[in-house]
Amino acid sequence: MAHGTADDFDARILPHLDDAYTLARHVLGDEHDAQDAVQDAALRAFRHFAGFRGDNARAWFLSIVRNCCLTLRQGRAVDRATVPFGEQHLAIVRDDDRADAAAIAHSDRALVTQALAEMPVEFREVLVLREVQGLSYAEIAEIVGVPAGTVMSRLSRARRRLASKLGVTDKEAS
Amino acid sequence: MQCADCRALLDAYVDHELPEAERAAVREHLAGCAGCSRELSDVERASSLAKEHLVHYRAPDVLKARISSAIAGERSVSASAPQVTRRRARWWPLAAAGVLIALASGGLTYALTGQRGASHGVADEVLASHIRSLMPGHLTDVQSTNEHNVKPWFDGRVDLSPKVPDLDSAGFPLVGGRLDYIDGRVVAAVVYARRQHLINVESWPEHGPDEDPQTTNARGYHLVYWRSDNVEYWAVSDVEPGELTRFVEEYRK
Numbered sequence: 001m002a003h004g005t006a007d008d009f010d011a012r013i014l015p016h017l018d019d020a021y022t023l024a025r026h027v028l029g030d031e032h033d034a035q036d037a038v039q040d041a042a043l044r045a046f047r048h049f050a051g052f053r054g055d056n057a058r059a060w061f062l063s064i065v066r067n068c069c070l071t072l073r074q075g076r077a078v079d080r081a082t083v084p085f086g087e088q089h090l091a092i093v094r095d096d097d098r099a100d101a102a103a104i105a106h107s108d109r110a111l112v113t114q115a116l117a118e119m120p121v122e123f124r125e126v127l128v129l130r131e132v133q134g135l136s137y138a139e140i141a142e143i144v145g146v147p148a149g150t151v152m153s154r155l156s157r158a159r160r161r162l163a164s165k166l167g168v169t170d171k172e173a174s
Numbered sequence: 175m176q177c178a179d180c181r182a183l184l185d186a187y188v189d190h191e192l193p194e195a196e197r198a199a200v201r202e203h204l205a206g207c208a209g210c211s212r213e214l215s216d217v218e219r220a221s222s223l224a225k226e227h228l229v230h231y232r233a234p235d236v237l238k239a240r241i242s243s244a245i246a247g248e249r250s251v252s253a254s255a256p257q258v259t260r261r262r263a264r265w266w267p268l269a270a271a272g273v274l275i276a277l278a279s280g281g282l283t284y285a286l287t288g289q290r291g292a293s294h295g296v297a298d299e300v301l302a303s304h305i306r307s308l309m310p311g312h313l314t315d316v317q318s319t320n321e322h323n324v325k326p327w328f329d330g331r332v333d334l335s336p337k338v339p340d341l342d343s344a345g346f347p348l349v350g351g352r353l354d355y356i357d358g359r360v361v362a363a364v365v366y367a368r369r370q371h372l373i374n375v376e377s378w379p380e381h382g383p384d385e386d387p388q389t390t391n392a393r394g395y396h397l398v399y400w401r402s403d404n405v406e407y408w409a410v411s412d413v414e415p416g417e418l419t420r421f422v423e424e425y426r427k
């Protein structure tokens with residue numbers, strides 16, 4: 001099978017949109033931002049797919065998704081820093097998300113979600129890539145662009161934060 | 175093995191990422207160390223809680239529609255002018271839209287007979303707006319699947335609040351609304367989805383006799399124009415022409 005054709009793109013990249021959206025959603029914390037980042041990433045992947053020679057299309061695509069998320073985050077940070085007043089952004093009306101509401105009602109889930117949201121983004125992304133996507137340290141290292149040892153230490157600190165968050169609450173509850 | 179060394183490796187141990195020699199050393203230390211064993215159960219618990227509670231989301235259909243529409247646009251561009259898109263990779267959103275708009279303008283087959291619809295410039299602008307809306311972040315200014323959120327949002331922003339019928343049961347869920355600039359004025363764009371495709375409906379006040387829907391197409395996109403009650407409408411999409419016709423019938427009901 002030749003690499004990098006348009007049909008290949010549909011077969012090798014598009015099946016990973018759920019993973020891409022999951023990563024973006026957890027990293028950005030906002031469904032609309034996550035959609036923008038994934039669309040941006042899909043178009044970039046499409047444009048560069050002809051030059052892709054690797055075997056792991058999922059890791060390659062997720063690394064692009066991650067970069068698009070970080071770019072979008074930086075843009076948001078600049079927006080917040082330089083646009084102090086006025087109606088700079090048009091209103092977004094959010095529909096009730098029953099799945100989210102049901103999830104929040106469950107206390108462990110709420111705590112895990114909250115603990116994740118409070119983590120620095122470099123902990124958050126490795127935790128999601130490992131626990132939700134089930135990727136190996138080598139794959140995560142490729143996506144994030146750090147050595148596997150760094151993946152391990154970030155994952156370790158992310159889990160300890162999670163453990164202490166839930167451990168503290170257990171004591172309060174008893 | 176010291177406790178500090180063991181603890182540094184516990185996550186890799188849990189994840190089965192250790193070479194067998196190190197794995198055996200950790201296992202041996204754990205067998206004789208209650209402190210590290212407690213630490214191990216914390217790591218396992220955190221890991222299983224994360225696995226259980228962190229959501230693996232499904233990409234929304236609207237996102238898939240945006241991506242497949244945008245990639246269809248890319249394909250039609252790159253089929254005609256691959257070098258242009260590559261050279262302008264850093265300017266890709268505007269470049270891609272610009273190239274596609276230029277190609278579309280050259281290739282539009284104007285089958286419209288109506289007085290207003292024969293205006294080439296408006297059809298070009300409607301198509302350009304549709305293509306621009308497919309770029310990341312440009313689809314909607316107000317995103318909602320509920321017409322009671324979308325319709326009031328337009329109040330005070332455009333001359334005429336557009337029709338926003340609920341067509342979900344007909345298979346055309348509402349995506350949201352947006353402001354566009356067409357024919358020298360700010361107009362309302364209402365966005366619907368059809369499976370993995372998007373439909374934009376642009377409308378604005380325009381005096382004149384009612385005109386029945388008329389269809390034209392360019393570059394894989396279809397446009398339907400009609401006028402009723404002194405409002406001009408344009409529906410544009412890459413869905414099958416039959417689907418777009420059915421959409422227009424539902425929208426006009």
